[in-house]
Amino acid sequence: METYNIYLVEDEANLSQVLKAYMEKEGWNITIFADGDAAVEAVEGKPHLWVLDIMLPGTDGYQVLKAIKEKEDTPVIFISARDQDLDRVLGLEMGSDDYLSKPFLPQELIIRAKKLLNRVYGTSSSEVQKIDLNAYSIDPIGRTILDTEADNEAVDLTTKEMDLMLLLSAEVGKAFSRERIIEHVWGENYFGSERAVDDVVRRVRKKMPRIHLETLYGYGYRILSS
Known part of the structure; x- marks a missing residue:
């Protein structure tokens, strides 16, 4: 518990x-x-x-x-x-x-x-492993991201920025619609604009410049491995 x-x-x-x-x-x-x-x-x-x-x-x-x-x-x-x-x-x-x-x-x-x-x-499942992606080490359980090219300095993300990264990095290459991202990051009761997703993506890109976070125009986003 x-x-x-x-x-x-x-x-x-x-x-x-x-x-x-x-x-x-x-x-x-x-x-x-x-x-x-x-x-x-x-x-x-x-x-x-x-x-x-x-x-x-x-x-x-x-x-x-x-x-x-x-x-x-x-x-x-x-x-x-x-x-x-x-x-x-x-x-x-x-x-x-x-x-x-x-x-x-x-x-x-x-x-x-x-x-x-x-x-x-996050879940307490021991099966969840750390993810190494584009010079970043992502720990889904500890909810931490380290920059391995900057002496393992922690990347300071807000809760929603972290939720976005954990969602996208869990399935590298998979496209996620804005609707799916909103449901995961903001919850089913969110009534705001989908532009909130774009704002969070923009902040993540600024904080993690080596991440390849691709925009799928008219649909959503996905993370690529290189």
């Missing part, structure tokens, strides 16, 4: 305790914040996942999300009892990875969290 550190930001004390109990049954370490100000101060803690309510005393959930994403691309599940469509779209556009509308069953949060954690932090 994988141990994850999860920050839960929820001002309803009863709900936060119920959710905490369910998540602790999964072996996760849960830290509760009852208002947005305390959550912003805790951004430096860098948990594996934030579960973030939108309506909070003091700093609201949108501002907390902004503070999180400015520091690091840590995955976030937004929860809200307000206008569902508006909150969902705004949250996803600002960088949240999933959305739950109140009321919801605690087990639904567990299912969403497990899926997101697995997607972001």
Whole structure:
């Protein structure tokens, strides 16, 4: 069982305790914040996942999300009892990875969290091997990429940049559509533009200039071995 550190930001004390109990049954370490100000101060803690309510005393959930994403691309599940469509779209556009509308069953949060954690932090299967590709050593389990031509210096990628690289490098030469990339990197509930894929690809190319990341115009992308 994988141990994850999860920050839960929820001002309803009863709900936060119920959710905490369910998540602790999964072996996760849960830290509760009852208002947005305390959550912003805790951004430096860098948990594996934030579960973030939108309506909070003091700093609201949108501002907390902004503070999180400015520091690091840590995955976030937004929860809200307000206008569902508006909150969902705004949250996803600002960088949240999933959305739950109140009321919801605690087990639904567990299912969403497990899926997101697995997607972001990878599988524990021992069969997954490191990939050597164009002067880069890619470790899917450790989610690290080393530049072997620069004394094994680590390539600093955001969560979504890493997700993209792990997807494409797992099947070198295979073409992936933008729709498939969005489903893998942003999740099935993403409502933004497909141009988000192009932005991530552009950043990866800048950070990994020796990678051969080919554009398939009108379709998507693929990585070639040389």
